[in-house]
Amino acid sequence: MKRIGVFVCHCGINIAETVDVKRVAEESMKMDGVAYAQDYIYMCSEPGQTLVREKIVEEKLDAIIIAACSPNLHESTFRAAAEEAGLNPWQCEIANIREQCSWVHSDREKATSKAIHIVATIVQKTRLNESLEPIPVSITKKALVIGGGIAGIQASLDIADSGYKVILVEKDSSIGGHMAQLSETFPTLDCSQCILTPKMVAAGKHPNIELMTYSEIEEVSGYVGNFKVKIRRKASFVDWSKCNGCGLCMEKCPAKVSSAFDRELATHGAIYVPFPQAVPNKPVIDKDSCIYFKTGKCRLCEKVCEIGAINFEQEDQFVEEEVGAIIVATGFETLPVADLAEYGAGDVPDLIDGLAFERLLSASGPTVGEVRRPSDGKVPKEIVFVQCAGSRDPERYKPYCSKICCMYTTKHALLYKHRVHDGQPYIFYIDIRTGGKGYEEFYHNAEEEENIIYLRGKVAKIFRDGDKTVVWGTDTLTGRNIEIAADLVVLATAVVPKDSTAELVKKLRIQTGPNGFLAEAHPKLRPVESINSGFFLAGAAQGPKDIPETVAQASGAACKVISLFSRDHLEQDPAVAWVDEDLCGSCRICISVCPYDAREYDEEKEIVIVNEALCEGCGSCVAACACGATQQRNLSDSQIKSMVTASLGGV
Amino acid sequence: MSENMGLAPPKNPPIRLTLEIVNTGFKQRVNELSGQNMDACYQCGNCSSGCPLAQEMDILPNRVIRLVQLGQNDDIINSETIWICASCFQCTVRCPKGIDIQAVMDALRQIAMDEGIDHFGPDQIDPELAASVPQPGLVGVYRKLAT
Numbered sequence: 070m071k072r073i074g075v076f077v078c079h080c081g082i083n084i085a086e087t088v089d090v091k092r093v094a095e096e097s098m099k100m101d102g103v104a105y106a107q108d109y110i111y112m113c114s115e116p117g118q119t120l121v122r123e124k125i126v127e128e129k130l131d132a133i134i135i136a137a138c139s140p141n142l143h144e145s146t147f148r149a150a151a152e153e154a155g156l157n158p159w160q161c162e163i164a165n166i167r168e169q170c171s172w173v174h175s176d177r178e179k180a181t182s183k184a185i186h187i188v189a190t191i192v193q194k195t196r197l198n199e200s201l202e203p204i205p206v207s208i209t210k211k212a213l214v215i216g217g218g219i220a221g222i223q224a225s226l227d228i229a230d231s232g233y234k235v236i237l238v239e240k241d242s243s244i245g246g247h248m249a250q251l252s253e254t255f256p257t258l259d260c261s262q263c264i265l266t267p268k269m270v271a272a273g274k275h276p277n278i279e280l281m282t283y284s285e286i287e288e289v290s291g292y293v294g295n296f297k298v299k300i301r302r303k304a305s306f307v308d309w310s311k312c313n314g315c316g317l318c319m320e321k322c323p324a325k326v327s328s329a330f331d332r333e334l335a336t337h338g339a340i341y342v343p344f345p346q347a348v349p350n351k352p353v354i355d356k357d358s359c360i361y362f363k364t365g366k367c368r369l370c371e372k373v374c375e376i377g378a379i380n381f382e383q384e385d386q387f388v389e390e391e392v393g394a395i396i397v398a399t400g401f402e403t404l405p406v407a408d409l410a411e412y413g414a415g416d417v418p419d420l421i422d423g424l425a426f427e428r429l430l431s432a433s434g435p436t437v438g439e440v441r442r443p444s445d446g447k448v449p450k451e452i453v454f455v456q457c458a459g460s461r462d463p464e465r466y467k468p469y470c471s472k473i474c475c476m477y478t479t480k481h482a483l484l485y486k487h488r489v490h491d492g493q494p495y496i497f498y499i500d501i502r503t504g505g506k507g508y509e510e511f512y513h514n515a516e517e518e519e520n521i522i523y524l525r526g527k528v529a530k531i532f533r534d535g536d537k538t539v540v541w542g543t544d545t546l547t548g549r550n551i552e553i554a555a556d557l558v559v560l561a562t563a564v565v566p567k568d569s570t571a572e573l574v575k576k577l578r579i580q581t582g583p584n585g586f587l588a589e590a591h592p593k594l595r596p597v598e599s600i601n602s603g604f605f606l607a608g609a610a611q612g613p614k615d616i617p618e619t620v621a622q623a624s625g626a627a628c629k630v631i632s633l634f635s636r637d638h639l640e641q642d643p644a645v646a647w648v649d650e651d652l653c654g655s656c657r658i659c660i661s662v663c664p665y666d667a668r669e670y671d672e673e674k675e676i677v678i679v680n681e682a683l684c685e686g687c688g689s690c691v692a693a694c695a696c697g698a699t700q701q702r703n704l705s706d707s708q709i710k711s712m713v714t715a716s717l718g719g720v
Numbered sequence: 721m722s723e724n725m726g727l728a729p730p731k732n733p734p735i736r737l738t739l740e741i742v743n744t745g746f747k748q749r750v751n752e753l754s755g756q757n758m759d760a761c762y763q764c765g766n767c768s769s770g771c772p773l774a775q776e777m778d779i780l781p782n783r784v785i786r787l788v789q790l791g792q793n794d795d796i797i798n799s800e801t802i803w804i805c806a807s808c809f810q811c812t813v814r815c816p817k818g819i820d821i822q823a824v825m826d827a828l829r830q831i832a833m834d835e836g837i838d839h840f841g842p843d844q845i846d847p848e849l850a851a852s853v854p855q856p857g858l859v860g861v862y863r864k865l866a867t
Contacts, residue, residue: 451739493739517760522742522790525763541734546763546786550734 072104073195074130075188076121078112078137080167085110087171089181093136096185100192104128113143118150125154132160132195136188138167142591157200159644159703164191186716193711198703203640206682208294209393210634213238215286215573216398218246219265219616220608220623222272224396227627229277233634236390237272238300239282240569243347244269246400250330252430252438254616255480256511262433266346273348283353287387289577290666292683293603294393294639304383305353307340311378314342314350318370318379326358328435332425334443335435340370340379344433354379394603394630397577397587398623399570401609404459404466404563412458412531412560418444419538420531420558422458423477430484440488442557445536448489449556453540454478455528456498459563467563469584472613474561475502479512481559482521495522495553497542505615524551531558564613578664579604587611597625605629644703645684646691650676652698659690659699735790746793746831753827760817761785767811767821777801781811781821784828797832801825803839803865829864840865 075097079085090108097106105128109117112135125133133156135147140163148158166184174180212228214221217239225237237244249269251261272278281300288299307318322338330343339359340352360367361381371379406422407415419442421429428434429441442449456474459466475498482494501523503509515521526543533539537554544551566585574581579599580588587606590598597605605626608619633639646667653676659668660677667683668690670676679690679699691701700706747758761782768780778800779787787795796802802825811821832839840861842850850858 491739493742495737513760513762516762517757520743520759522737524737544735544786544790547735547783547790547792549732552734552736554736554738 071102071131071196072129073102073192074121074124074128074133075100075103075106075164075192076112076117076124076133076135076137077106077108077166077188078117078135079108079110080112080138080171081110084137084167084171084184087174087177087180088166088184089177090184092181093166093184093188097134097136097188097192100189102192102196105130112137113146118146121147121150122154125151125156130156132156132162132198134162134164134188134191134195136164136166136184136191139163139165139169159201160195160198162191162195162198164188186718189715190712193715194703194708197705197708197711201643201702204643204645204681206292206294206639206641208634208636208639209296209391210234211236211390211392212394212396212630212634213296213298213390213392214396214398216246216400216608216610217241217244217272217280217282218398218400218608218619219248219268220398220400220610220619221246221396222268223620223623224398224605224607224627224630225272225278226268226275227624228630229272229275231627231631233277233631235275235278236298236300236392237278237280238284238286239280240285241343242283242305242351242353243343243349244272244280244282245344245346245348247424248616249344249346250332250424250431251427252432252434253480253484255476256505256507258480258484260432262346262431266348269346269348280349281388282349286573286576289395291391292665294633295682296392296395296603298390298392298395300388300390302386302388303353304356304385305351306356306359306379306381306383307352307354308378308380308383309349309351311376312351312374313376313378314352316342316352317373317375319352321369321373323367323369324358324360326355331428331435332422334421334425334428346433354381394605394633395577396605396607396623396626396630397573397579397599397610398607398626399567399573399610401564401613402567404565406458406560406562408466409458409560409562411529412455412558413533417531417533417538417558419449419533419556420560422560422562423474423481426481426559430481430488438488440485440492440557447556449492450489451493451553451555452482452485452495452557452559453528453538453553453555454482454494454496454559454561455531455540455542456496456561457527458560460561461499467565467584469613470502471561471564472502473564473615475500476505476508476511476615478559478561479515479521483515483519486519486521493520493522495524495555497524497526497528497540499525499527505617526551564609566610570610577601577604582612597622597629603633641682642686643681644701645681645686646679646688646699646701648676648679649698649700650674652696653677654696654698656695658693658695662689662693664689735792737790741791744791744793746791747788749831750788750824750827753830754820754823756819756821756824756827758785758788758824760819761789762817764816766814766816770810770814772808772810773804773806776804781805781825785819785821785824788824788828793831796828797835797837802828802832807864833866838866842866 077090077094094106094108148161151161152158211234214225214237225235248265284302287301291297322340324339325336327333328335340354356362432438460471503512524544528542530541538558540553542551582588589596590600607623607626667680671678765782768782805825
């Protein structure tokens with residue numbers, strides 16, 4: 070019989086406070102097959118792991134069980150330790166007595182009893198565990214980056230610089246993202262364009278980066294190291310291989326379309342580039358606004374284009390690519406002003422959001438950097454900035470802090486003062502949060518030297534009165550309500566995930582968290598990875614973050630990809646499904662239940678086989694198999710039966 | 721905010737902030753007289769929490785500064801606080817932003833006196849008590865509390 074060692078972790082007080090760990094160890098010793106049991110305060114620490122390794126050798130253990138936290142956290146840690154001591158890694162199992170026991174119970178007696186049952190269950194599994202070898206999988210050393218904002222650009226450049234090929238897919242016609250819309254950036258007030266556009270150019274010219282702008286992800290299949298991606302290259306109705314970017318077509322186009330890039334504060338033609346510094350600097354025709362597409366007449370752009378680049382017959386193209394890793398850097402949006410009923414629901418003319426104010430401040434914006442309000446073009450003498458517009462409001466809008474608003478609102482007020490010296494900015498805030506290098510100093514300078522009035526309180530209502538926009542708020546520091554008749558109001562609207570995120574994650578089969586942002590594998594220790602292997606996260610798609618953090622995360626994600634590509638091959642967990650060829654009746658029910666396309670019919674053998682590289686070991690086909698032909702390694706029917714018995718207190 | 725419709729004056733009317741009010745010169749005058757920057761205060765409240773006379777004040781020291789920031793001069797020069805302040809310097813030595821709050825209180829007293837608001841006069845002191853107080857003490861008290 071196997072000699073099994075049980076190692077019970079206190080996890081400081083996380084487990085030991087609720088579970089009598091010493092008793093768990095004592096009771097484990099009484100279980101069939103258990104030859105050794107010991108508790109320790111931090112099993113994952115170096116002394117803890119040393120204890121495990123030493124006892125494997127000293128006690129001649131054939132298998133070990135670590136009764137501790139979730140296997141998601143430290144299974145790989147302890148399997149590596151077991152391997153170091155000469156055990157096959159699949160002879161190491163985790164009994165989760167933290168997340169599934171101590172954290173969810175308070176009655177010490179009952180929790181201890183449950184912990185003993187959990188260990189007994191895992192002992193039953195471990196007794197019948199086979200030693201396995203990892204399945205080698207080849208790697209396509211080419212990365213896909215989805216999203217061409219600063220996160221996607223930085224990640225692409227880092228991967229490309231290390232010598233690997235990158236496909237950078239962007240749904241708009243130009244890369245640059247939100248950062249291209251910004252005026253100047255906190256806390257140093259570098260001009261956003263000046264620091265971003267060189268990177269855009271570098272990404273556009275890099276021999277290892279293939280830009281696919283005006284493109285979207287259609288389909289993704291495969292697995293880490295071997296993804297197949299179908300990309301839709303949307304019809305731009307301009308032959309970009311001919312177009313030299315002269316811009317004549319855009320000058321002549323008679324259509325007027327509200328500019329999304331300029332946050333509806335300006336218009337462009339139906340044929341347009343979003344901004345003059347676009348990369349690639351090639352126009353697209355917006356089919357919904359184009360007069361020719363709507364009425365069948367016009368084609369003015371075609372007439373003025375001397376090189377014949379306009380092509381009204383163009384259709385969406387699909388390309389298929391093979392990549393080994395995917396970085397998701399799809400960015401953010403802001404909560405629409407129209408969603409905020411108490412702030413006028415978008416019907417108050419001189420009430421705009423922060424991104425629109427960026428365009429008013431930007432030297433390349435619709436007012437060439439002069440602050441002029443939308444209703445009548447007047448220079449506002451009093452501006453009210455309203456923070457937490459939709460953020461930190463769990464009852465009505467978003468429960469979380471959008472993180473960037475405190476800093477950018479202070480920057481807005483500061484830049485406004487630099488442009489309109491006799492103007493008066495007011496900022497309503499709940500708390501000022503300036504965690505970041507140089508951020509608190511930036512805020513203090515603005516408060517002390519720039520005559521910006523900070524008012525501590527949430528604004529209750531904003532409405533139009535004549536040509537003024539009236540703000541009702543409070544100042545909890547004086548205990549007095551505040552009323553300001555402003556010329557312009559700027560809302561720091563909540564940072565939210567892009568609408569398209571939900572659809573994209575379905576295609577990629579990755580997860581989002583409760584607020585729709587991409588979910589990371591571990592909030593502290595694996596912040597740039599998705600829980601699904603081969604997918605990495607960068608930028609505000611994962612949660613609100615500013616430019617330095619975005620760039621850092623993008624480089625982190627790129628580094629993970631580079632580390633993946635530096636290996637000769639990958640190792641896939643061998644605890645997957647397998648088929649007893651004699652028993653398979655080829656009913657193919659397994660094919661229909663497999664979420665990973667890992668089951669396929671083998672014409673020659675006339676059975677349904679398992680593609681081990683695709684199989685994630687979820688067990689769906691094992692449960693569905695009518696004739697018991699499909700089994701899962703180290704989770705055989707006999708193992709599960711004895712585990713169920715043990716969990717119910719039987720032997 | 722709705723106008724007062726023939727009712728008693730509101731107990732806590734809203735402050736209607738305007739460019740003019742916050743730039744009346746009141747804040748600037750306090751800055752000049754005290755040599756301090758009122759905008760440097762970030763309202764941590766340390767001056768109030770350490771003040772030994774805070775319990776006797778109608779407006780806590782941090783809120784006095786807050787009202788200066790918002791140009792609410794009437795509230796301050798009519799307050800008890802500026803006269804109750806004993807200039808003990810507790811607030812000054814504790815302020816994390818290095819604001820000499822005691823100097824601000826001095827400036828506010830001076831502005832109040834410039835406006836003709838006397839807090840204390842020789843006729844308000846009991847002659848018997850006056851006789852028992854050392855003369856420099858009396859002079860000091862008049863200099864601080866009266867025009």
